[in-house]
Amino acid sequence: MSTLWKWQEAVSGILMVVLGVVFLIMPGLKLTSEVIAQAAAAVMAAVGLIFIIVYFVRRRSSVVGYDLVKAAVLIAAGVYTYLNVKTVSAIIPVALGMIVLISGILLVQRSIDLRHFEGSAWILLLIAALLSIIAAVLTILNPFSSEIWLSRLISGGLVFTGVFLVISAFVVGHRVSRYTAERADRESDKDSIYDGYGQEQLFRPEKPVYTPEEPADDPQYSQSQITEENDIPEETDLPDESAGKGLRGLFKKNKS
Numbered sequence: 226m227s228t229l230w231k232w233q234e235a236v237s238g239i240l241m242v243v244l245g246v247v248f249l250i251m252p253g254l255k256l257t258s259e260v261i262a263q264a265a266a267a268v269m270a271a272v273g274l275i276f277i278i279v280y281f282v283r284r285r286s287s288v289v290g291y292d293l294v295k296a297a298v299l300i301a302a303g304v305y306t307y308l309n310v311k312t313v314s315a316i317i318p319v320a321l322g323m324i325v326l327i328s329g330i331l332l333v334q335r336s337i338d339l340r341h342f343e344g345s346a347w348i349l350l351l352i353a354a355l356l357s358i359i360a361a362v363l364t365i366l367n368p369f370s371s372e373i374w375l376s377r378l379i380s381g382g383l384v385f386t387g388v389f390l391v392i393s394a395f396v397v398g399h400r401v402s403r404y405t406a407e408r409a410d411r412e413s414d415k416d417s418i419y420d421g422y423g424q425e426q427l428f429r430p431e432k433p434v435y436t437p438e439e440p441a442d443d444p445q446y447s448q449s450q451i452t453e454e455n456d457i458p459e460e461t462d463l464p465d466e467s468a469g470k471g472l473r474g475l476f477k478k479n480k481s
Contacts, residue, residue: 231398234331238390241328244321245383254372254379258314265313266306273299318379322364325382328390329357335393342400350393357386 244261251257276296283292306313332354339347360382369375 231394234394235391237328238387238394241324241383241387241390245380245385245387248376248380248383254318254376255314257376258317259310261317262306262310262313266303266310268303269299269306270303273297273303318367318375319365321379321383322361325357325364325386326361328386329354329361332357332386332389332393335397339393339397339400346396350389350396353385353389357382357389360385 247261248254248257251260273296276292276299280292280296332350336347336351336354339350360378364375364379364382367375369378
């Protein structure tokens, strides 16, 4: 399994922690939202310029892509955000609440994925996910009359969710990597015993082939057959006819 998703979630969690710290340090919610809107406008314009540069310097073989379209959309969004900072800053809290909500749902999925492995870490991750979802819903509904409480809720939700995003990325990634490695070892052991058709390979220990010269090792070889073969005299024990004729001639001479 590719580890790209793990690093994407980890970087997203780190960015959420940074935003949460910014909301905690900055004095007011409106000022913080305006600063974040201006920073977002600058980032979108910079990324759009990067897409334009990549489009013109890439090799001719890479003819399929939408770099110019992406660049145009990002630059337009950045310019609009910069020219309408106050309008955009008004929806920053709701947008951040939606980000926390989506991240909380992702943590629920990661906890369920982690449940298939050994251990009870998935319970802690599920509790963190539910707390993130509650914070996100409160941020979106905004039942508070004071901006200070809303700013603290946004800050706490971002930091809390970001930290657990980083933890879940590495914990789940480690469990998945270990499971993949163990599964590969099992597959390699299976391939060393069976060939591609599911048949046992020839280099496995074969049953010994018994010959008549080794009857004692064959369990199917009857004991009576073994006794009969042992009673047969060898060729050297049989009487020689020429030797018998010589003895009879000697006896005749002695009688005469």
